[in-house]
Amino acid sequence: MPTMTAQQVLDTFKNGQYAPVYFLQGEEVYYIDCIIDYLEHQILDESEKIFNLTILYGKEHTISQVIAQAKQYPVGAERQVVIVKEAQDLQDLHRDAGQAFLINYLQSPNPTTILAFGYKHKTLSNKTTLSKVLVEQAIFTNSNRLYNNQLSPWITNYVTEKKMSISEKAIFMLEESVGSDLSRLAKELDKVILNLQPGDKITDTIIQEYVGISKQFNAFELQHAIASRDVYKANQIIFQLVDNAKNQVAIPLIALLFTFFSKILLLHQARDKSPQVLSQALQVNNYFIPQYMAASKKYSINKVIENINYLQEADMQLKGVAYPFVGEGEILKELVFKLLH
Numbered sequence: 496m497p498t499m500t501a502q503q504v505l506d507t508f509k510n511g512q513y514a515p516v517y518f519l520q521g522e523e524v525y526y527i528d529c530i531i532d533y534l535e536h537q538i539l540d541e542s543e544k545i546f547n548l549t550i551l552y553g554k555e556h557t558i559s560q561v562i563a564q565a566k567q568y569p570v571g572a573e574r575q576v577v578i579v580k581e582a583q584d585l586q587d588l589h590r591d592a593g594q595a596f597l598i599n600y601l602q603s604p605n606p607t608t609i610l611a612f613g614y615k616h617k618t619l620s621n622k623t624t625l626s627k628v629l630v631e632q633a634i635f636t637n638s639n640r641l642y643n644n645q646l647s648p649w650i651t652n653y654v655t656e657k658k659m660s661i662s663e664k665a666i667f668m669l670e671e672s673v674g675s676d677l678s679r680l681a682k683e684l685d686k687v688i689l690n691l692q693p694g695d696k697i698t699d700t701i702i703q704e705y706v707g708i709s710k711q712f713n714a715f716e717l718q719h720a721i722a723s724r725d726v727y728k729a730n731q732i733i734f735q736l737v738d739n740a741k742n743q744v745a746i747p748l749i750a751l752l753f754t755f756f757s758k759i760l761l762l763h764q765a766r767d768k769s770p771q772v773l774s775q776a777l778q779v780n781n782y783f784i785p786q787y788m789a790a791s792k793k794y795s796i797n798k799v800i801e802n803i804n805y806l807q808e809a810d811m812q813l814k815g816v817a818y819p820f821v822g823e824g825e826i827l828k829e830l831v832f833k834l835l836h
Contacts, residue, residue: 498635501526508533513574514634515604520614521638525677527613530636531578534611538576547575553584558593561585562600565610574607582612594625601632641677643778646670649677653684658693663782665699671715671751672706714748717831718755722790726835733831737824745813745823752834753806755790756799762787763796805833 519527539547547569551561561579569575587593618637619626629635641649647666654661673679687697687705717736720729736744758777765776770784777787809830813823
């Protein structure tokens with residue numbers, strides 16, 4: 496059987512096509528969860544699930560127990576569904592005996608069973624016999640994390656499928672606040688979409704309202720103020736952030752600014768400064784390249800390197816490494832001063 500993408504697998508489900516065995520692996524758990532969720536909730540009706548849906552967990556079971564269940568026949572239904580969640584923790588999956596047991600089943604799987612393994616955060620070595628047999632005999636997916644420059648198209652596509660649109664600034668805010676965790680991105684987008692109507696456009700204002708980002712005094716506005724070297728605005732925001740912080744803000748803020756100045760450094764070092772090349776090098780959407788170009792004119796390469804050092808020092812100071820801890824607020828205020836001057 497061919498190696499398939501998660502979307503291809505979901506498309507076959509929607510067409511009513513199912514295979515006896517699915518092995519879903521990779522660092523990006525979102526796609527694994529999507530397939531597992533479909534198998535768990537969409538294949539069988541509620542009455543069929545009572546006797547024909549089995550959820551097993553890797554830490555609690557062995558391959559032999561999984562196969563024993565897979566060999567059972569459905570009761571009052573066309574098929575049974577057996578799902579192994581956290582399959583990376585199966586007690587004997589990485590032992591010869593366990594692998595041999597699974598390989599033997601793959602050669603002649605029960606045609607009335609859909610057996611799915613959710614193998615998260617890692618991948619099987621493609622050099623093993625088991626991996627090769629899985630590729631040949633099962634539906635095999637490998638879900639890799641998206642690069643930063645792939646997030647914008649993913650968000651746009653996700654929103655489009657919900658019959659809505661989204662602004663570039665809203666995408667930027669989501670990328671910077673949530674990062675590349677697709678499960679979190681989907682959760683935040685679903686929270687927004689739930690409050691809108693088909694055809695609506697998701698704006699940065701809407702993201703601020705439903706994702707919980709303060710409109711005036713947030714990390715993104717601070718980054719923008721620092722990027723434009725607006726001393727008054729940057730100080731106004733950092734004082735508000737520090738004074739009104741309900742949770743720790745320093746570590747994520749430093750991470751955000753470290754990423755920002757690292758991209759400015761890459762921009763300074765780039766020989767080809769065309770938007771397309773810079774978008775690839777900085778792993779950002781073309782829309783944001785002018786903002787980074789403008790910031791690079793405000794900060795020389797030497798100042799950028801100096802600022803990266805300041806950020807690393809502040810990070811160590813917050814963690815109490817080689818520096819006396821003087822309080823998160825004071826560290827951040829001093830950091831912003833150093834970055835700007």
